[in-house]
Amino acid sequence: MPETPSLSPAWLLTGMGGVLGWGASEALPQHAPVVIAARQRSPLWQDHVGVHLDLATPGSIQRLVEEIGPEVVVHAACLSRAADCAADPERTERINVQAVAELMAAAERVGTFVVYVSTEQVFSGTAERYFEDDRPDSQDVYGASKARAEALVLAAGGAVARLPLLLGAQVDHPHGQLRCGADTAVRLAVQRGERPKLFTDEWRCPVAADEAVQGLWRLAASRRSGVVHLAGNQAVSRYQLGVMALEASGLEAQEIKPSRIQDFTGPPRQARLELDCRRAQEVLAWEPGDLRQSLARLSGLPRVP
Numbered sequence: 001m002p003e004t005p006s007l008s009p010a011w012l013l014t015g016m017g018g019v020l021g022w023g024a025s026e027a028l029p030q031h032a033p034v035v036i037a038a039r040q041r042s043p044l045w046q047d048h049v050g051v052h053l054d055l056a057t058p059g060s061i062q063r064l065v066e067e068i069g070p071e072v073v074v075h076a077a078c079l080s081r082a083a084d085c086a087a088d089p090e091r092t093e094r095i096n097v098q099a100v101a102e103l104m105a106a107a108e109r110v111g112t113f114v115v116y117v118s119t120e121q122v123f124s125g126t127a128e129r130y131f132e133d134d135r136p137d138s139q140d141v142y143g144a145s146k147a148r149a150e151a152l153v154l155a156a157g158g159a160v161a162r163l164p165l166l167l168g169a170q171v172d173h174p175h176g177q178l179r180c181g182a183d184t185a186v187r188l189a190v191q192r193g194e195r196p197k198l199f200t201d202e203w204r205c206p207v208a209a210d211e212a213v214q215g216l217w218r219l220a221a222s223r224r225s226g227v228v229h230l231a232g233n234q235a236v237s238r239y240q241l242g243v244m245a246l247e248a249s250g251l252e253a254q255e256i257k258p259s260r261i262q263d264f265t266g267p268p269r270q271a272r273l274e275l276d277c278r279r280a281q282e283v284l285a286w287e288p289g290d291l292r293q294s295l296a297r298l299s300g301l302p303r304v305p
């Protein structure tokens, strides 16, 4: 990756090596060149200007923002696996919270608008449905770190987009770690001859990553501060989602074994996370696609790269 990018004013995108990054690469922002900041270049972004960023290093994002002077930063990079966060709360605090504080300080100096990519997991899952102004109340290390980062962004006049469980393609990442949407993960497991166990009592409103990203770009273009939710409009259990994803691919749904959250031995899980998206509909004219249609569309995707 070159040390100093020549594109300006650009939109700087972080955390684009995973399923959200696949969505972003499918639906690029209009009107602005993009610079990708990452630890290692993802095959998704070979044709784009890339700069090195490791949020574990204090001051790294600050330096980058001050060097590039981007119009917008869409900040999605974080430690995002709940188990990894629970195993290393100190690293989680550094990457998920302190780096965001540095980003906001630099953004204020440079005049950059920040869109922070957050998660439904800022909530504990005890309410039937969550609205944009509900107070985050997650007790787990990941969710609580994302909630603290949200507060920093909002206090500095930035925007927060909370996303649900994402659907999307498989990305073969340079670190060797497989990244893919929840639908693809089930399909790949069945194709490998496994019989995945999926919760019948964990409810989510999944959305295709490329559809969610359309909302992110609109939010960035609007320069509207505050919180929006960009989730699907149908609540399904993990088990139902798996069945629907297999059906959309012509695979046998009986390959999935039903299980319950109480049988899970990892960090506590939220039973129901349903995000109300009315604000995104009103202010961004953003609507998710129909879940079955999105799954059918995604089932035909080739593997990346």
Ligand SMILES: NC(=O)c1ccc[n+]([C@@H]2O[C@H](COP(=O)([O-])OP(=O)(O)OC[C@H]3O[C@@H](n4cnc5c(N)ncnc54)[C@H](OP(=O)(O)O)[C@@H]3O)[C@@H](O)[C@H]2O)c1
Pocket (backbone or CB within 6 Å): 014, 015, 016, 017, 018, 019, 020, 021, 038, 039, 040, 042, 053, 054, 055, 056, 075, 076, 077, 078, 079, 080, 081, 095, 117, 118, 119, 120, 163, 164, 165, 166, 167, 175, 179
């Ligand atoms: N996937 C979901 O279902 C879901 C649901 C709700 C919200 N989200 C949010 O969406 C965003 C992206 O999630 P994802 O699932 O697409 O990605 P992911 O596969 O979990 O990867 C996270 C991204 O953060 C980057 N990152 C991690 N540590 C970093 C560090 N020290 N320095 C620089 N970059 C670092 C990774 O970079 P590398 O590519 O270099 O590893 C990767 O691109 C996150 O903010 C997450 O909270 C995701």
